[in-house]
Amino acid sequence: MRLRKKNNDDSEAASGSSGGPRDERKLRTRRALMDAALELIQGERSFSSISLREVAKVAGVVPAAFYRHFSGMEDLGLALVDDSFRTLHTMMREARSAPLPPSNLIANSVATFLKYTQDHRPHFEFIAKERYSGSSAVRLAIRREIRLWTSELAADLAPFPKLKSFNGDDLRMMAGLVVNTVIAATELILDVDTKDTAEVARIHRNAEKQIMLIFLGAAAWKSQA
Amino acid sequence: MRLRKKNNDDSEAASGSSGGPRDERKLRTRRALMDAALELIQGERSFSSISLREVAKVAGVVPAAFYRHFSGMEDLGLALVDDSFRTLHTMMREARSAPLPPSNLIANSVATFLKYTQDHRPHFEFIAKERYSGSSAVRLAIRREIRLWTSELAADLAPFPKLKSFNGDDLRMMAGLVVNTVIAATELILDVDTKDTAEVARIHRNAEKQIMLIFLGAAAWKSQA
DNA sequence: TTTTTCAGTGAACACTTGTTGACTTATTTG
DNA sequence: CAAATAAGTCAACAAGTGTTCACTGAAAAA
Structure with a gap:
């Protein structure tokens, strides 16, 4: 209890600190579990309706092995929230480092973002589905990230x-x-057949x-009116 | 198969056509099942994660009796979509028949609507949760209603x-x-403790x-620009 | 090399799940 | 009144659920 390290929660392997063959393997399985969940989410089912056993099976692992990585499905869900928003922040960082020309800035930004969501469909589908129907911990995590x-x-x-003419509050508003x-458009696109380019363009x-x-409207806005 | 009426789907009793003691009883049980589902949805769980047996139990009925009213959970879900939007349309009809004064029209409309959603929390919570995470049939039904x-x-x-200066398309836009x-605000409010009036007011x-x-923005808009 | 650590295994557990078929019993119909 | 209808009951089923425990075997530490 003192010097022993039980390490039930991947706190080390998740960050891949030491990088030995064992840690690497653990990391691979962890990813396999997360990918399995994302795969099972695609289409009809939602995260709350898939089972720990299904996730383990798709990941190619026995159910008991699941617990070496997550304490339960909720834990997995929180990890997926982190994972998904890491994707999003990566995109925003890239966007800032290579800024678009001011002309057609809005159209280009919207196009860039929606393209990105389609390229990372599983993550965004997970977020869309869990945003309101997940456990309160997951919902809270998502809301926190969106606020950020x-x-x-x-x-x-x-x-x-x-x-x-905007003060800080109104700017956030x-x-x-x-x-x-943008989220509403994303959610619409996720629900549309990928090949229906006409409908996708319409949503764009x-x-x-x-x-x-x-x-x-912003151009005409006066804060504290 | 010809003159027999199996009436497995409440098509008659649901509309309460004849109104005998039997039909009335059937209607009551049907409502009990729907209310049970709405009750189970409150808080943590989502529709896709509750079971037919749980619904039956809360409704005070044996699981097999469920099938006298719905062919399965998806069927129940579709009935709940109808039910929920009937509520919404009722509200909009009332709003039109007793129009608000033009001054502060926006603030009053928003307040009226959000008040309404809080008074019919179960229905709106169901919609919010199933909008993206439900079966495709349920999602489609909800999207259709929102478009309407x-x-x-x-x-x-x-x-x-x-x-x-708006053409039809842009007006719908x-x-x-x-x-x-409004939906986003509703979904935020549903996720807030009902007693946290400060937070509710902030969202308002x-x-x-x-x-x-x-x-x-609309005042400055020119269609077909 | 020997010992320790630990991701993954396999079996077992006590439950819950959707769906079925034959039944009861009150209402409706003839 | 008697016959038919149908909402609700009861019991049973095969299948799936989360979680546990002692285990194996390869990598890491000593």
Whole structure:
């Protein structure tokens, strides 16, 4: 109990600190479990309706082995939230480091984002499905991440000259509106047949227009009115 | 098979056509099953994670009796979608028949709507949870209803003088934005402790501002730009 | 080399699950 | 009144559930 390290929760192997063949193997299985869950989520089923045993089976592992990595399904769910939003933050970092030209900025940003969600479908499908129907811990984690994302966007928006008249609260309010709109479009696209490019394009255009409408309103906004 | 009426799906009793003691009883049990499902949904669980047997138990009925009313859980889910949106349409009809004064119209509408969602929490919680995580049939049904709702709102919005410059498509686009915003606020409120009036008020104000921002943009909008 | 650690195994457990078929019993129908 | 209808009951089923425990065997530590 003192010097023993039980290490039931991957706290070490998850970060791949030492990197021996054993840690690597553990990491692989952990990923296999997470990927298995994401795979089972695709289409009809939701995370709360899949079983620990199914996840283990798809991951090619006996059910008991699951517990070497997660304390239960809820734990797995939280890990998937982290995983999914890491994906999102990576994208936003890339976007900032290679900024788009100011002309057609909105249309390009929307296109970039929606393209990204389609390329990482499993993660975003997981988020969309668990956002409201998951356990309260998972829901809370997702809401926290979205709030964070909203704040990031607000910070990115602040320098724009047209948004001078916004105070901090109202800027977050506006960013929240943009995030909501983008999320709604994402969720629609996820529910559409990938090959139905016409419908996907329609959703794109709609989201673009909606965000343009928001910015049009922003140009006329006066905080503390 | 010809003159026999098996009546496995409540098609008659659901509408309560004849109204005898038997039909009334059947209707009561049907409602009990639906209410049981809504009750089980409250809080942690989601519709896809509750079982037919649990629903039957809460409804005070043996599992086999469930099949006298619904062919399975998915069928129950579709019935709940209908039920929930009937609630919503009732509200919108009431709102139109007793129109609010034009001053503070937005703030009043938002307040009315959000109040309503809190008074019919189970229905709206069901919709929020199943919108993305339910079976495809249920998701489709919900999306269809939301689209309908959006069109209704667009029709209500059309007469406004400030929205002269909108064509039909763009009007639906704007209505969609408003609906999304209201839904997002609703979903946030449902996830907040009912007694946390400060947080509820914060969400109210935020939604109001967001919709005002949209209308501000609308006043500057030119369709087919 | 010997010992320790630990991811993964296999079997067993006590339950819950959806669905079935034959039944009872009150209402409806003729 | 007697016959038919059908909502609800009861018991049984095969299959799947989460969790446990003693185990094996390869990698890590000594």
